[in-house]
Each structure stands twice: as structure tokens, then as C-alpha cells.
Amino acid sequence: MRTVPLILACAVVPALAIPEANWRQYVRAPSSTTIYPKKVLSTHGNVTNAQGLIQNHGIATLSRPSTNDTVPYIELDFGINIVGFPKISFAGASDNHPGVRVSFSESTEYLSNSSDFTRSDNGQTITPGSDQHAVPSGASDWVDTYGCQHNGTQVCSDGLHGFRYMRIALDALDKDAPYTSPNSTVDIKSVSLNFTAFLGTPDTYTGWFQCSDEKLNQYWFDAAYTNEMVTDHFRATDVDPRDAATPTLEGKLVLFDGAKRDRDPYIGDIAVSGRTAYLTHNISEAAMNVLADMADHQRSDGWIPPASINNYTLPLFDYALYWVTTSWDYVLYNGDMDYAKTYYTHLTNVLDKFYASVTDAKSLLNKGMKGTDGYGDYAFLPRTGEVTYYNALYVEALKNAATWATSLKDTTSADRWTKRASAVSTAINAHLWDDSVGAYLDTSNATAGVRHAQDGNSIAVIAGVANASRANSSLDYISKNMQQPYGNAFYDSALPGVDNTTERVYAFISYFELQARFLANQANSALEEIDRLYGWMSSQDPGVTYWEGIGPGGSKYEQSYTSLAHGWSTGVLPILSNFVLGIMPTGPGFSTWSVKPYPGNLDWASGQVATPHGPISASWTRSSKSFELDITAPAGTKGLIAVPTGSHILLNGRPLASGSYQVQDGYAQLNVTSGGSYKIQVN
Numbered sequence: 001m002r003t004v005p006l007i008l009a010c011a012v013v014p015a016l017a018i019p020e021a022n023w024r025q026y027v028r029a030p031s032s033t034t035i036y037p038k039k040v041l042s043t044h045g046n047v048t049n050a051q052g053l054i055q056n057h058g059i060a061t062l063s064r065p066s067t068n069d070t071v072p073y074i075e076l077d078f079g080i081n082i083v084g085f086p087k088i089s090f091a092g093a094s095d096n097h098p099g100v101r102v103s104f105s106e107s108t109e110y111l112s113n114s115s116d117f118t119r120s121d122n123g124q125t126i127t128p129g130s131d132q133h134a135v136p137s138g139a140s141d142w143v144d145t146y147g148c149q150h151n152g153t154q155v156c157s158d159g160l161h162g163f164r165y166m167r168i169a170l171d172a173l174d175k176d177a178p179y180t181s182p183n184s185t186v187d188i189k190s191v192s193l194n195f196t197a198f199l200g201t202p203d204t205y206t207g208w209f210q211c212s213d214e215k216l217n218q219y220w221f222d223a224a225y226t227n228e229m230v231t232d233h234f235r236a237t238d239v240d241p242r243d244a245a246t247p248t249l250e251g252k253l254v255l256f257d258g259a260k261r262d263r264d265p266y267i268g269d270i271a272v273s274g275r276t277a278y279l280t281h282n283i284s285e286a287a288m289n290v291l292a293d294m295a296d297h298q299r300s301d302g303w304i305p306p307a308s309i310n311n312y313t314l315p316l317f318d319y320a321l322y323w324v325t326t327s328w329d330y331v332l333y334n335g336d337m338d339y340a341k342t343y344y345t346h347l348t349n350v351l352d353k354f355y356a357s358v359t360d361a362k363s364l365l366n367k368g369m370k371g372t373d374g375y376g377d378y379a380f381l382p383r384t385g386e387v388t389y390y391n392a393l394y395v396e397a398l399k400n401a402a403t404w405a406t407s408l409k410d411t412t413s414a415d416r417w418t419k420r421a422s423a424v425s426t427a428i429n430a431h432l433w434d435d436s437v438g439a440y441l442d443t444s445n446a447t448a449g450v451r452h453a454q455d456g457n458s459i460a461v462i463a464g465v466a467n468a469s470r471a472n473s474s475l476d477y478i479s480k481n482m483q484q485p486y487g488n489a490f491y492d493s494a495l496p497g498v499d500n501t502t503e504r505v506y507a508f509i510s511y512f513e514l515q516a517r518f519l520a521n522q523a524n525s526a527l528e529e530i531d532r533l534y535g536w537m538s539s540q541d542p543g544v545t546y547w548e549g550i551g552p553g554g555s556k557y558e559q560s561y562t563s564l565a566h567g568w569s570t571g572v573l574p575i576l577s578n579f580v581l582g583i584m585p586t587g588p589g590f591s592t593w594s595v596k597p598y599p600g601n602l603d604w605a606s607g608q609v610a611t612p613h614g615p616i617s618a619s620w621t622r623s624s625k626s627f628e629l630d631i632t633a634p635a636g637t638k639g640l641i642a643v644p645t646g647s648h649i650l651l652n653g654r655p656l657a658s659g660s661y662q663v664q665d666g667y668a669q670l671n672v673t674s675g676g677s678y679k680i681q682v683n
């Protein structure tokens with residue numbers, strides 16, 4: 001850091017005016033938890049008045065006089081991806097208990113007689129892919145419920161579904177006789193969904209974001225909605241796979257990974273979905289319930305399970321590191337020092353017992369030691385030995401842990417973890433840098449080929465492992481070698497045993513690359529990548545919600561199995577709030593914070609972040625000649641304000657005193673020691 005001489009300003013060129021906040025127009029959530037279809041996509045066979053299901057005018061009838069007649073069905077579009085319990089109200093039916101078979105899909109691509117995914121596909125087979133119901137002759141309501149109407153094995157349904165499209169057919173399975181028959185008539189009065197996820201209507205938002213780029217605004221609110229889709233109560237009847245059910249999470253609000261599938265909370269995903277939650281609604285308990293439950297199931301060697309699946313035994317190598325970073329995030333955003341104290345022993349055990357036990361003589365984590373070679377990670381990648389990704393994430397976790405220790409006044413542990421972070425960082429730079437291409441290696445083991453991955457290179461930048469020249473070199477390498485029209489791939493060359501490695505894009509890992517780009521002062525390259533990645537998903541069916549992964553040609557990477565509403569893909573939201581608007585916590589519960597906008601080529605941004613002390617709001621405008629930032633922060637907090645530097649800087653209309661600010665990386669930085677309103681003008 002250096003102090004620049006101050007040139008006094010007489011006047012500042014006025015910046016562009018920020019429009020009145022009108023972010024509510026971007027909110028995607030339905031207005032109530034009862035959702036009706038928006039349109040009839042198609043009908044097949046003898047169907048009358050299907051349109052009656054849309055505007056509530058009259059009854060739709062499915063007719064199939066003989067089993068030899070074609071199966072009649074109606075395909076409905078609910079207008080947006082949704083999740084919950086489907087309900088059909090019947091006006092009546094013929095008296096032979098005709099069957100309906102219902103199938104669901106998040107995209108039209110996989111809408112058929114079989115759902116794109118049912119939990120029966122994933123272990124417990126009670127349905128063949130459609131949900132069955134025997135319709136009584138009188139008026140009746142059916143709520144799709146997990147289980148079987150008869151005999152534990154007949155006329156079965158999967159229960160909760162995540163979908164945008166639904167097909168209702170008059171048909172029955174042979175095996176469901178004599179309880180249903182595949183013919184005659186069914187009269188449907190209405191079809192709806194009981195939305196069980198968090199209903200993020202405008203009044204529930206505690207934070208928001210808006211800027212001069214309409215597309216970015218919609219991405220922010222689409223990410224918010226995607227995350228709402230996975231914020232729900234844990235119910236044994238709805239989890240996926242079904243054996244992920246656990247009494248210690250039952251009934252609690254959690255952050256699932258996906259809406260239709262992967263309905264089990266995993267720690268790694270919370271690295272993104274947790275921040276999205278804190279920045280949108282008052283739902284931080286959804287993250288905390290999961291983090292606390294995983295810690296409560298810590299293994300005696302210090303390892304922390306990634307999820308409740310397989311009775312808390314699924315062996316992942318990286319997620320226990322995310323437990324550290326996501327726990328510290330939770331404390332930073334929410335100030336829950338009880339959590340920080342309660343789980344401090346768990347923190348010590350995971351770092352000093354488990355990860356210390358898989359560290360080799362070079363100070364690097366080495367997957368393979370202590371029987372960990374079979375451990376997986378976020379993508380179950382078959383890599384062993386010294387892996388840049390695990391080690392860079394370890395550095396980040398150790399740095400977070402040191403800050404956590406400091407907040408509890410344990411300077412001994414803070415020193416130990418800081419020193420270890422530094423040793424691991426040095427070792428990564430010494431053993432895992434590939435000078436021939438200017439990027440970090442995936443692993444130090446070249447036996448199976450040399451590759452470079454998005455995860456290790458990105459997190460090395462975030463964790464401060466990469467210095468400025470290595471950071472720029474790594475990011476340039478990714479741009480040149482991993483670019484796709486729908487984002488950046490997670491590898492530069494094929495990894496045996498993994499399909500489509502070089503064409504696969506994870507928004508999850510791309511979030512780390514996007515952060516790295518801002519930290520390396522490459523805001524415009526990050527905004528460009530956001531447009532490719534989020535622009536792609538937004539332009540595809542089902543729209544709005546963000547996918548678990550993208551495959552060759554921009555396809556759904558695991559076809560119909562792919563979750564199209566995945567919390568870990570919502571990173572665009574924290575990116576915009578933390579970097580473009582620039583608000584970040586730096587101490588527990590925003591006791592200290594920083595506001596450092598990265599404007600890129602945008603003209604203005606405006607928004608708010610909730611803190612336990614009250615909201616912090618910021619807005620900035622930029623022109624070729626000037627930059628103006630307004631901040632209001634709550635009492636009892638203090639922070640660092642950083643603005644792109646210029647020759648004249650005014651604070652609340654008065655020139656900044658020499659020595660009261662510093663210039664670093666093109667930013668003028670000053671500390672404010674209390675809450676209140678601040679206006680910084682630069683020209």
C-alpha cells in the first residue's frame with residue numbers, strides 16, 4: 001500500500017442518476033403456494049375442454065371407451081419450474097375406477113409417459129416412472145402422496161415432484177388390477193400444485209440488487225428463485241434417495257441440492273447456496289441446520305460427512321473443507337457466535353486430526369493416504385495424490401479457520417493455521433505449477449496424463465495461493481483452453497472415466513472462477529463469462545432456474561436425470577452482490593464489512609444486504625470521468641470503503657484528508673469507524 005498525494009477538488013462532475021429501485025419487477029416466485037397451470041401444451045386422444053383447466057371454466061374430460069382406443073392425455077405447462085405436491089380435483093368418473101397416470105418433467109425435451117426422474121428410479125421401485133391413481137366415481141380430490149393406495153404394492157405414487165410440465169393420461173397398469181382400469185371416462189375440475197419450497201415474494205426479500213444491465217438483474221432474481229426451489233423442510237417422504245432420510249434433520253428447514261432430485265443437503269453446495277440464501281431472504285437457519293447436523297455426525301478421526309446419504313458415510317475428500325468455509329461464511333453473514341463456539345472443537349478436529357493425517361512430507365494433502373484413494377468429490381472425479389483443487393481449498397479453509405480462531409481469541413490456533421496455510425500455499429506453488437503452459441496442474445501425478453482444471457486454478461486465486469502474475473496467467477489459460485459458448489469447461493483435456501470432460505460446464509465451479517476474475521481485477525471478463533453461462537441456461541427450457549451441469553453442445557449434462565434447479569448453480573447472485581455492488585462481511589455478523597464495487601463496463605448498480613445490525617445499502621454510478629458511491633451502514637459496525645481511484649476524492653462533499661486513505665490495485669481505500677451514510681465522489 002502507498003499513500004498518494006491529495007489533490008483538492010473544487011467540484012465533482014455529477015455522475016448519472018440512479019433510477020428509483022424497481023427490482024420487484026424481476027421477482028419470479030408465484031404469488032401464492034397454490035399454483036395452477038398456465039397453458040395446455042397439447043392433448044392426445046379423446047380429450048374435451050382441456051382449456052377448462054387453465055381459466056377455471058368448466059370440466060375437462062378424458063374418454064377411452066375401449067382399452068383398444070388410444071390413451072387420452074393432456075399436457076400442461078405451469079409456466080415456470082415448481083416443486084411440491086400435485087393435486088387433481090375430479091368432478092367425477094365412470095364407476096369402474098378408471099386410472100390416471102401422471103408424469104412430470106422440468107423440460108419439454110423429457111416430457112413423456114414417464115417422468116424425467118422419480119425417486120422410484122433411484123432405489124425404491126414402487127412406480128414405473130409415472131404416478132398412478134384410481135379415480136372414484138363421485139367428486140374427489142387427489143393429492144399426489146408417496147405410497148400405494150392398495151396392498152403396499154398397487155396403485156402407487158411418488159409424491160412430491162419438481163417440474164414445469166405435467167402429463168395426465170387415462171390409463172392403468174395391468175398390475176394395478178382390479179383396483180384401476182385403463183378405460184372409460186374421467187372428469188377433471190382442476191389441477192394445481194401445493195408449492196412446498198420457500199415462497200420468495202417481494203415482501204420476503206431482505207436483500208436485492210439492480211444495475212444498468214437488465215439481463216444481470218434478471219439473472220440475480222432467477223438465481224434467487226432457483227435457491228428458493230431448494231429451500232424446503234426435510235421430510236423423509238420427499239428426500240432423494242429415500243435412504244437419505246434422517247431423524248436429526250426431519251422437519252427442519254434445509255437447503256437441498258436440487259428440487260426434483262438430489263433432495264439431500266450437501267455441504268459443498270452450501271458454498272454457493274448458503275450465500276445466495278443470506279443475500280436474499282431471512283432463511284439462514286436452512287444452512288445452519290445442515291452444517292450443525294453434519295458436524296454432529298463428525299467421525300472419530302475428525303472427518304465430517306458431506307450429507308446424510310448412506311447414513312452419513314459417503315466418502316468425499318473436499319466437502320469437509322467446505323464445512324469449514326461454509327461454517328465461517330454462516331458466522332460472517334449472521335453473527336451466530338454460539339455456532340462458532342459450539343462447533344469450534346469440530347473445526348479443530350477436522351483440520352488437526354483428519355486433514356493433518358492425509359498430509360504428506362511436502363506439506364500437501366495427498367488423496368490416497370490413510371485409505372482415502374476411493375474418496376470422491378463434487379463430481380466424483382477419479383484423481384488421487386497431490387491435487388491442486390483440494391490443496392487450494394485447504395488453504396482457504398485454514399485461513400477461514402484462523403479468522404474463526406481469532407474471533408474466539410485463540411491466537412495459538414490462529415497462528416498454527418495461518419502458518420500451515422502458508423506452508424501449503426508455498427508447496428502448491430513449488431510442486432503444482434506448470435510453467436510450460438502457465439497454469440496450475442490438476443495433480444502432480446503425470447502417470448495418467450497432464451491436465452489443468454478450472455477448480456484448482458480458480459480456487460488458487462481466491463485463496464491467495466496465486467500471486468498477481470500467476471493469477472492472470474491461470475485465468476488467461478482457462479479463457480484460451482476451456483471456453484464454450486455456454487460457459488467455461490471444467491477441464492482442458494479428457495479425464496479417463498469421466499464423460500465429456502472438456503465440454504462439461506459446472507456453474508458451481510464457474511462461481512469460483514468468476515470470483516477469481518473479479519479479485520484479479522478482470523471484471524469485464526467475468527461479466528462476459530456470466531453472459532455465456534447464465535445467458536445460455538436462461539435461453540433454454542425450462543428457463544429461469546439454473547442447472548446442475550451443462551454437457552456437450554449446451555445440453556443437460558446427464559440428460560433427463562439432470563436437475564434443472566440446483567442451488568449450487570446460483571453463484572451469479574453472490575457475484576453481483578459481493579463484487580459488482582461490492583458489499584462483503586469481513587467480521588462476524590458484519591461487525592466489520594467492506595464495500596468495494598467492481599463496476600466493469602456497467603453504468604450503475606444499487607442494492608442492499610441484510611445484516612444482524614440492520615441493512616447495508618450501496619449504490620454507485622460511473623461515467624467516463626467520475627465515480628460516485630453512496631453507502632448507508634447500520635450503527636455498531638465499521639468498514640472499509642474502496643472506490644476506483646481518481647485525482648479528486650470527496651467524502652460527504654469534503655476533500656479527503658491526506659493520509660486518511662490508501663491506494664492499492666487502482667482503488668482508493670478508507671476506513672470508516674461507525675455506521676451512517678457516506679458519499680464518496682471521485683473524478
Ligand SMILES: *[C@@H]1O[C@H](CO)[C@@H](O)[C@H](O)[C@H]1NC(C)=O
Nearest residue numbers: 046047048061062063064185
Ligand atoms: C369423445 O368422448 C366423448 C365423451 O366424453 C364422446 O361424446 C365423443 O363422441 C368422443 N369422441 C370421439 C371422436 O370418440
Ligand SMILES: *[C@@H]1O[C@H](CO)[C@@H](O)[C@H](O)[C@H]1NC(C)=O
Nearest residue numbers: 065066067068177181182183
Ligand atoms: C376396460 O378395462 C377392463 C380392465 O382392464 C377390461 O376388463 C375391460 O374389458 C375394458 N373394457 C373395454 C371396453 O375395453
Ligand SMILES: *[C@@H]1O[C@H](CO)[C@@H](O)[C@H](O)[C@H]1NC(C)=O
Nearest residue numbers: 064065066067068069183184
Ligand atoms: C380389442 O382389439 C382386439 C384385437 O382386435 C379384439 O380382439 C378385442 O375384442 C378388442 N377389445 C375391445 C374391448 O374392443
Ligand SMILES: *[C@@H]1O[C@H](CO)[C@@H](O)[C@H](O)[C@H]1NC(C)=O
Nearest residue numbers: 101112113114115128129130
Ligand atoms: C412409455 O411408453 C413406451 C412405449 O410405448 C413403453 O415402452 C414404456 O413402458 C412406457 N412407460 C411407462 C412408464 O408407462
Ligand SMILES: *[C@@H]1O[C@H](CO)[C@@H](O)[C@H](O)[C@H]1NC(C)=O
Nearest residue numbers: 150151152153154175177178
Ligand atoms: C397384494 O400384492 C401381492 C404382491 O404383489 C400379490 O401377490 C397379492 O395378490 C396382492 N393382493 C391383493 C388382494 O391384490
Ligand SMILES: *[C@@H]1O[C@H](CO)[C@@H](O)[C@H](O)[C@H]1NC(C)=O
Nearest residue numbers: 033034084085194195196235
Ligand atoms: C402443502 O404441503 C405441506 C407439506 O406437506 C403441508 O404442510 C401443507 O398443509 C400443504 N398445504 C395445503 C394447502 O395442502
Ligand SMILES: *[C@@H]1O[C@H](CO)[C@@H](O)[C@H](O)[C@H]1NC(C)=O
Nearest residue numbers: 206282283285610611612614
Ligand atoms: C429473521 O427471522 C427471525 C425469526 O425467525 C427474527 O428473529 C429476525 O429478526 C429476522 N431477521 C431479520 C433481519 O429480519
Ligand SMILES: *[C@@H]1O[C@H](CO)[C@@H](O)[C@H](O)[C@H]1NC(C)=O
Nearest residue numbers: 243245246297310311312313
Ligand atoms: C447409522 O449409523 C449409526 C452410527 O454408526 C448407527 O447407530 C445406526 O444404526 C445406523 N443406522 C442405520 C439405518 O444403519
Ligand SMILES: *[C@@H]1O[C@H](CO)[C@@H](O)[C@H](O)[C@H]1NC(C)=O
Nearest residue numbers: 368384385386445446447448
Ligand atoms: C498416479 O496415477 C496412476 C495412474 O492413474 C496411478 O496408478 C498411481 O497410483 C498414481 N500414483 C499416486 C502416487 O497416486
Ligand SMILES: *[C@@H]1O[C@H](CO)[C@@H](O)[C@H](O)[C@H]1NC(C)=O
Nearest residue numbers: 429430433466467468469470
Ligand atoms: C509470482 O510467483 C512466481 C513464483 O514464485 C514468481 O516467479 C513471480 O515473480 C511472482 N510474481 C509476482 C508479481 O510477484
Ligand SMILES: *[C@@H]1O[C@H](CO)[C@@H](O)[C@H](O)[C@H]1NC(C)=O
Nearest residue numbers: 498499500501503551552553
Ligand atoms: C458424451 O459422453 C457420452 C457417454 O460416454 C457419449 O456417448 C457421447 O458421445 C459424448 N458426447 C460427445 C459430444 O462427445
Ligand SMILES: *[C@@H]1O[C@H](CO)[C@@H](O)[C@H](O)[C@H]1NC(C)=O
Nearest residue numbers: 640659660661662669670671
Ligand atoms: C484501514 O484498516 C486496515 C485494517 O485495519 C488497515 O490495514 C489500513 O491501514 C487502514 N487504512 C487506513 C487508511 O487507515
